[in-house]
Amino acid sequence: MQTFTAKHYLELEPGSLDNNKGDIDRINTALRVAVNARGKPGDLAESSVQNIHWPLGLIETGSEILRSAHGRITVTVFSENSAGADGSSQSYRVAITEPGDTTESHYGVAVDLGTTMVAAELVDMKSGETLASAGLPNGQIIYGEDLLTRLHYASQGGLEKLNSALIDTVNGLIDELCNAARIKTRMISALSAAGNTSMTHLFLGLSPSALRQAPFVPTINHIPILTAKDIGINITSYAPVYCFPSVGSYLGGDLVAGAIASGITNNDNMSLLLDIGTNGEMILGNKDWLIAGAGAAGPALEGGVAECAGRAEPGAIDNITIDPETYDPLFHVIGDAPAKNLCGSGLVDTIAQLFKTGLLDSTGRFSLEIKTGRWIKVNGRNAYLIQDAAEPGDKAKKLPVIYITDKDIESFIRTKAAMTAALTVLLDSVGLQLDDISHIYTAGSFGLHVSVESAAAIGLYPRLPAERFTLLGNGSLRGAREALLNSGRITKAEKIADKITYLELSVHPSFMSIFRSAKYF
């Protein structure tokens, strides 16, 4: 298993009159022997020296380090063509040279470029362990809470600011990770990132203007391996940066990374990868074929959509039960803190419970004829009260008012209808039934906290036995992490992205009719 970057410790004789080839040339000779000794395919030692490419900025330092360290140096290399057809590569690039043996300090960073939260892990590429994890709100939020606002801002001259904000967020995470693990940022020699198509464009400073209008053609799906210096990431300058490939405007590298993390392409049986985030995206398939679509008709279930919704963090209600007689809620709060809002799973639970207790009818309207003190009016909309500012018997305490409006329910129904329609169209297009799906992998922080039973009960998840579900967690981050530890995953991710048949559902003829008919519980 070849890591994304490989570190080779070399011991060279000093240059002499009998061996007065150039410093870099002698390093290359030793490097070829070392690479071959690790059993890489092909006889690199027979190849020409130009198969090891040094960036100009490393040639002088490489020579200086070789001399000052008396021939004992560690050279970190990577292959630009990890995604080569046969997985073999005869061509390497140098990422950094260091004095002495530094092979024990082999670090990489995996990043999930989320629209709302950016998450990162510092990975010890020698042991495979995660040394530190961190998350920060995407710095772009100041230019727009939701993606569409940001994309509009990008088209109005804000591209550079959006790019900087995201890069700054990633650099902030890297600082945090390095502080936690007590290492220097320059000791990191690889970065692997996955995000949706828009985030990937913004990460690279590419205009996302074509992504949100038909025919939804991205600037680029398969991103070449670039360097930290190219992008402005504060790790060692010539460290390679891998970005997971997108498949289409609405199907990004985050889902491809999820496909890698879930291993759906290893299965003989049909699997479904489901990511309900800013968009509801899914990949259906097995080791032979993959089909994907995004249900972009519905809004997200995360922060900023339902009025009282927020992220799954301390203070968020993540689990709720409604008493079928009193109609009062009983809930659990993340971190056992005072409740401040509902996270996605809390929202799904609330809707499932409202439906189960009859407070919600099958069209998604409140059964206001049921008598309970929980009905309130918020800005002229009907709402179910989850937490009042002052609960009875505790008048001194001022709490955040938490509720769910019929508008929130409508939004939710659109989302679940879009998910249902997307899945139906995908299944229809390959002539299969729901029950043919043997594994469902749910990705995204939403998927990690939601109750499978609740989500299936209200039709957000397909109605399949709970044991077929696997909670993948942050599949994007997990896939990015795997790419660091096994460059074969990079090859595979590129192949998966090429292999996926992507249905642009927003213009698919039957999508809208199925969507309309799915707007019921």
Add this chain to the structure above:
Amino acid sequence: MQTFTAKHYLELEPGSLDNNKGDIDRINTALRVAVNARGKPGDLAESSVQNIHWPLGLIETGSEILRSAHGRITVTVFSENSAGADGSSQSYRVAITEPGDTTESHYGVAVDLGTTMVAAELVDMKSGETLASAGLPNGQIIYGEDLLTRLHYASQGGLEKLNSALIDTVNGLIDELCNAARIKTRMISALSAAGNTSMTHLFLGLSPSALRQAPFVPTINHIPILTAKDIGINITSYAPVYCFPSVGSYLGGDLVAGAIASGITNNDNMSLLLDIGTNGEMILGNKDWLIAGAGAAGPALEGGVAECAGRAEPGAIDNITIDPETYDPLFHVIGDAPAKNLCGSGLVDTIAQLFKTGLLDSTGRFSLEIKTGRWIKVNGRNAYLIQDAAEPGDKAKKLPVIYITDKDIESFIRTKAAMTAALTVLLDSVGLQLDDISHIYTAGSFGLHVSVESAAAIGLYPRLPAERFTLLGNGSLRGAREALLNSGRITKAEKIADKITYLELSVHPSFMSIFRSAKYF
């Protein structure tokens, strides 16, 4: 025959809902088909997209040009691994994208990075023609006329200035070439350069400090293919720059380029490539083996060495005959201008004639006992007068005084002794005789103007029949030109440099004794 960069005109359908892959991805798909249609080895279309590498700086513009030019674009690519063992390459890099069909405008620049003069040619890579040639004094001259002074200056903090001066000279030449051919500098998509090891280091901004002290280990011999942007050359930013490889501190890419231009590695018979420039360098061998050395004991024959010596340009005496009775000189001046100095060939002619007429004895001392008005004293040294300030019968005219001193003769004798010693050591080391050499190629501007008979008569050239000599001219520039037109030459140059057995003559045991015994005519 594959040129260094290849231009491919592509016609793409606009992106649509049925074909909404990324812009760059669709370009890559079309590019693979185009590359394969030209009969390149390997099935690139089967390979992953990452085998075509786009620099980040070209991704956005590539996409914009594709859209604005309605799918009609020309993409210029090159292979970093032209020097691959088997000559095949599955990996390309993009140098530039242009709207429309620009395949007729395919330009490259070949450069000879001479210590004294930098010469360049603008090459039409489509037709193979040279569109313009230009030469400029190396801008480094203000920091030192000779190389050693410059290398000393580099070690005293002058590296950056020396680098800039050379880059400015090359950029000045490129401007001149573009003006002459009426093209824009950004239309040039490739540069190929050859120079001695020190010049190559300075061209890349690498410290040459290790080159002039034992064990004479360069920073790098085989230079990776870099981009114009890396080096600061004013052609299209991502144009590839190829630098011919050095073999050792005293045997540089200029001679390797000369080996390419002469074709000595194609011969079954033994050939000798001779370059008498700042150093006297030579390569001996045939298609099976190559051995090289540099006779660095003698000073150059070019400008700045003999007191009245200069470059082979208008005003330089390039041919001289001394009347055996009157001992008066009869000479030819380049450009039929008034004589101002002696170029290398004029110097060789003068010495050969002085020896032939008996004015010089076999130890290199003037025969002052011969009576002639040509003997003069210059700063206490004896000298032979070639042109007086006012020649008899033309008293009004003030001409430059041109002469040759016994010190000049001594310098020359050291040079020719070094050349002789170098060749003798090389021949001895392979157990061959002088007469086994069937072809002698003389490179350098010196070689182009010198009379083979004169040079052989006084032992500067090996005493072999004139018909065995071929005047190569600027072999460095010719080799650089060939690399632009045929990337196979790049592969070959890298192999030649690897193959050459380089004898460090300055520390070779028998070199000095042969040198001493060769200090006679």
